Amino acid sequence: MLTRASVALRxxxxxxxxRALAAAAAASPPPPLxxxxxxxEQPPSGAPxxxxxxxxxxxxxxxxxxxxxxxxxxxxxxxxxxxxxAPLPCYRTLDASGREVPxxxxxxxxxxxxAVKMYETMVRLQxxxxxxxxxxxxxxxxxxxxxxxxxxxxxxxxxxLSPDDVVFxxxxxxxxxxxxxxxxxDMANQCFGNMHEQGRGRQMPIHYGSRALxxxxxxxxxxTQLPHAVGAAYALKLDKRDAVAVAYFGDGAASEGDFHAALxxxxxxxxxxxxxxxxxxxxxxxxxxxxxxxxxxAGRGPGYGVATLRVDGGDAIAVYNATAEAxxxxxxxxxPVLLEAMxxxxxxxxxxxxxxRYRAAEEMRQWRARDPVARFxxxxxxQGWWDDAADAAARQAARREVIQAxxxxxxxxxxxxxxxxxxxxxxxxxxxxxxxxxxxxHVAAHPDACPADIPVK
Amino acid sequence: xxxxxxxxxxxxxxxxxxxxxxxxxxxAPVRRPCAAxxxxxxxxxxxxxxxxxxxxxxxxxxxxxxxMERDPTVCLMGEDVGHYGGSYKVSSGLYKKYGEMRLLDTxxxxxxxxxxxxxxxxxxxxxxxxxxxxxxxxxxxNQISNNCGMLHYTSGGQYKVPxxxxxxxxxxxxxxxxxxQRLESYFQSIPGVQLVAVSTVANAKALLKxxxxxxxxxxxxxxxxxxxxxxxxxxxxxxxxxxxxxIVREGTDVTIFCYSRMRYVVMQAVAELEKQGYxxxxxxLISLKPFDMETISKSxxxxxxxxxxxxxxxxxxxxxxxxxxxxESLFNELDHEVLRLSSQDVPTSYAYELxxxxxxxxxxxxxxxxxxxxxxxxxxx
Numbered sequence: 001m002l003t004r005a006s007v008a009l010r011x012x013x014x015x016x017x018x019r020a021l022a023a024a025a026a027a028s029p030p031p032p033l034x035x036x037x038x039x040x041e042q043p044p045s046g047a048p049x050x051x052x053x054x055x056x057x058x059x060x061x062x063x064x065x066x067x068x069x070x071x072x073x074x075x076x077x078x079x080x081x082x083x084x085x086a087p088l089p090c091y092r093t094l095d096a097s098g099r100e101v102p103x104x105x106x107x108x109x110x111x112x113x114x115a116v117k118m119y120e121t122m123v124r125l126q127x128x129x130x131x132x133x134x135x136x137x138x139x140x141x142x143x144x145x146x147x148x149x150x151x152x153x154x155x156x157x158x159x160x161l162s163p164d165d166v167v168f169x170x171x172x173x174x175x176x177x178x179x180x181x182x183x184x185x186d187m188a189n190q191c192f193g194n195m196h197e198q199g200r201g202r203q204m205p206i207h208y209g210s211r212a213l214x215x216x217x218x219x220x221x222x223x224t225q226l227p228h229a230v231g232a233a234y235a236l237k238l239d240k241r242d243a244v245a246v247a248y249f250g251d252g253a254a255s256e257g258d259f260h261a262a263l264x265x266x267x268x269x270x271x272x273x274x275x276x277x278x279x280x281x282x283x284x285x286x287x288x289x290x291x292x293x294x295x296x297x298a299g300r301g302p303g304y305g306v307a308t309l310r311v312d313g314g315d316a317i318a319v320y321n322a323t324a325e326a327x328x329x330x331x332x333x334x335x336p337v338l339l340e341a342m343x344x345x346x347x348x349x350x351x352x353x354x355x356x357r358y359r360a361a362e363e364m365r366q367w368r369a370r371d372p373v374a375r376f377x378x379x380x381x382x383q384g385w386w387d388d389a390a391d392a393a394a395r396q397a398a399r400r401e402v403i404q405a406x407x408x409x410x411x412x413x414x415x416x417x418x419x420x421x422x423x424x425x426x427x428x429x430x431x432x433x434x435x436x437x438x439x440x441x442h443v444a445a446h447p448d449a450c451p452a453d454i455p456v457k
Numbered sequence: 458x459x460x461x462x463x464x465x466x467x468x469x470x471x472x473x474x475x476x477x478x479x480x481x482x483x484x485a486p487v488r489r490p491c492a493a494x495x496x497x498x499x500x501x502x503x504x505x506x507x508x509x510x511x512x513x514x515x516x517x518x519x520x521x522x523x524x525m526e527r528d529p530t531v532c533l534m535g536e537d538v539g540h541y542g543g544s545y546k547v548s549s550g551l552y553k554k555y556g557e558m559r560l561l562d563t564x565x566x567x568x569x570x571x572x573x574x575x576x577x578x579x580x581x582x583x584x585x586x587x588x589x590x591x592x593x594x595x596x597x598x599n600q601i602s603n604n605c606g607m608l609h610y611t612s613g614g615q616y617k618v619p620x621x622x623x624x625x626x627x628x629x630x631x632x633x634x635x636x637x638q639r640l641e642s643y644f645q646s647i648p649g650v651q652l653v654a655v656s657t658v659a660n661a662k663a664l665l666k667x668x669x670x671x672x673x674x675x676x677x678x679x680x681x682x683x684x685x686x687x688x689x690x691x692x693x694x695x696x697x698x699x700x701x702x703x704i705v706r707e708g709t710d711v712t713i714f715c716y717s718r719m720r721y722v723v724m725q726a727v728a729e730l731e732k733q734g735y736x737x738x739x740x741x742l743i744s745l746k747p748f749d750m751e752t753i754s755k756s757x758x759x760x761x762x763x764x765x766x767x768x769x770x771x772x773x774x775x776x777x778x779x780x781x782x783x784x785e786s787l788f789n790e791l792d793h794e795v796l797r798l799s800s801q802d803v804p805t806s807y808a809y810e811l812x813x814x815x816x817x818x819x820x821x822x823x824x825x826x827x828x829x830x831x832x833x834x835x836x837x838x
Binding site: 168224235 | 532558559561563564566568569570571572573574575576577578579580581582584599600603604607608609610611612613614615616617648649651671672673700747748750
């Protein structure tokens with residue numbers, strides 16, 4: 001409700017802020033009293049008698065350039081150790097074992113076709129994560145990151161989006177791009193950095209990007225994609241397109257300044273962005289308890305005037321419904337929406353990490369018992385849409401496809417040496433042409449300088 | 458890799474360069490989401506009649522207005538650019554014509570609105586991001602270097618970032634250290650961005666129009682002291698090549714390279730030098746990345762002497778990289794080592810005398826010419 005303030009298109013500057021704040025104030029509960037201050041209606045002891053005179057209507061509120069707020073007679077603190085609030089609840093439709101929660105709202109029921117596609121993508125994602133991880137351990141490529149424990153967040157949200165929606169991701173959302181049509185061979189090509197990969201071998205593994213799939217190339221610097229998503233939403237809004245921008249990020253990334261700027265910018269601009277935070281509990285070795293003091297990431301949304309929902313990130317149906325609703329709200333209200341998907345990073349941060357050094361085996365065991373893919377599978381079986389035979393066949397097919405993709409991608413030639421000077425600019429400037437010519441002259445004079453698997457041109 | 462670039466290699470590279478942009482416009486239009494609207498808008502561009510005199514801020518405003526009219530994907534974002542019209546009036550009143558969405562007032566967060574510009578540019582717009590002061594753009598350095606400059610490359614050419622980052626820089630009048638920065642060289646080494654410094658009313662407008670039409674991210678340096686400089690703009694829909702230097706004055710004794718406000722400092726010195734019987738050539742670099750080596754080398758081959766006058770720092774400045782490339786590629790053409798006149802390697806002071814002593818003054822230019830050419834005329838050694 002708070003975001004109704006940001007719905008209104010920007011109008012005359014004087015009215016702009018005032019309207020926003022008035023709307024926010026109207027939708028907010030009255031400010032709670034500090035536990036340490038008894039009786040908000042009473043003037044604080046020691047206050048001059050004149051301060052207690054009955055206020056006129058004009059004295060009821062503080063009007064200022066940003067809006068209007070009611071006066072209070074007591075120094076009523078809010079937040080911190082004062083008036084701690086109950087945490088925002090977490091929406092779910094399936095329990096930990098995958099049984100439907102009685103009475104759970106499902107405004108966007110899954111069709112059999114979509115549900116099966118979601119599950120099959122999860123199977124391919126799990127299989128790819130397992131085998132790609134092993135391939136990295138074998139030294140076939142330099143780096144990998146699994147998304148174990150967060151499959152339902154990626155795929156549940158991806159299924160609720162339109163192909164026209166513009167996606168900006170962090171680095172643990174390969175399920176999203178897979179659901180959009182990125183093949184296992186595309187992934188393998190990217191991890192090997194070969195000549196068939198869209199990024200032309202310029203980024204480390206898992207930095208996928210596909211313009212055709214409206215999935216922006218991943219940057220390693222955390223959270224820079226959030227302002228990009230706001231800019232993309234601004235472009236969509238100017239063009240009056242029936243599409244939203246979607247930005248994925250983790251709980252650690254939400255500590256970056258870009259998170260705060262992006263939410264504030266999106267709210268003031270009325271930009272149709274869905275911010276999807278994967279709160280998986282760990283930023284490499286830093287637990288969420290060391291990352292923030294408030295009510296998670298969702299707790300920040302209302303402060304920015306952004307409609308917010310916390311969802312069980314391990315419940316694919318809840319994530320699908322939350323995202324579909326977020327999309328509807330973002331488009332109808334032309335406003336941003338924040339989703340916080342509560343989940344757990346079941347794997348290590350990356351192939352450069354050993355998480356058993358900093359987190360308890362029992363914690364990991366408990367979360368793995370609530371595996372999101374198993375929960376969703378249970379639900380599918382309960383619907384009569386899936387069975388053990390189908391599961392075995394799907395896993396076997398995925399395994400075969402992953403192995404074939406890795407073999408083919410490893411054999412493919414690397415991008416040619418000459419291409420390293422391309423795409424720096426729209427057209428190659430003279431200084432890059434000169435450097436390119438020098439490199440080519442060098443390898444012509446010293447053929448051994450260029451490894452055998454890298455073509456020169 | 459950064460070893461000497463032979464002059465023959467460079468000549469070959471130069472020969473393949475794209476031709477300079479003339480009055481007929483820049484590159485072929487690129488199809489983007491709003492292309493249909495843009496095509497119809499393009500017909501509305503009317504050639505102006507005569508050369509007209511105005512101030513630089515007015516020329517920039519006119520260039521911006523013309524580009525916003527011909528292309529609905531052009532938009533301006535930043536602090537106070539909409540209703541307020543920009544701190545130096547460059548977008549004054551334009552929100553009335555194009556609306557608040559295209560003249561977008563943003564909250565204050567440089568890295569935020571820079572990132573927004575990058576995202577918008579990758580989604581079909583041609584955003585211009587105004588920094589209220591170039592010094593503040595250091596807060597946006599992450600987006601400029603890690604994203605704006607890199608994404609075209611790391612995406613394998615899938616995503617272009619056609620945006621202009623512009624605003625006032627340089628040393629003004631007693632604005633203190635943070636408001637008086639010479640940041641050109643900070644940005645020069647970022648792969649993927651192109652640097653342009655404007656200096657006159659005519660080139661400010663014509664270069665802004667080209668920058669907006671370019672598919673590269675352009676960092677567009679205006680100078681805080683030049684907004685009220687008067688001059689004529691070119692008639693009609695005139696664009697100027699972003700990669701070409703301007704020969705300000707032809708001469709034979711020495712080439713003085715400069716850019717931005719230093720052009721005026723140099724020309725003040727030249728007035729004195731003329732009286733003393735010197736005939737220097739003055740070249741305004743315009744393009745700080747890439748350098749226009751064709752013009753630079755032609756001039757040095759003629760004069761055989763070079764002085765670089767810049768407001769940038771001496772250490773790691775624009776002059777440092779220009780003198781390196783001149784020494785590497787034109788060593789045999791020189792009769793004297795290249796001299797650099799740069800700002801001192803200190804933050805700019807507020808106190809007027811200290812501020813003036815931080816940057817190059819005309820007398821220094823006169824002295825440098827004496828040193829390089831030898832004393833003559835009225836001057837005694």
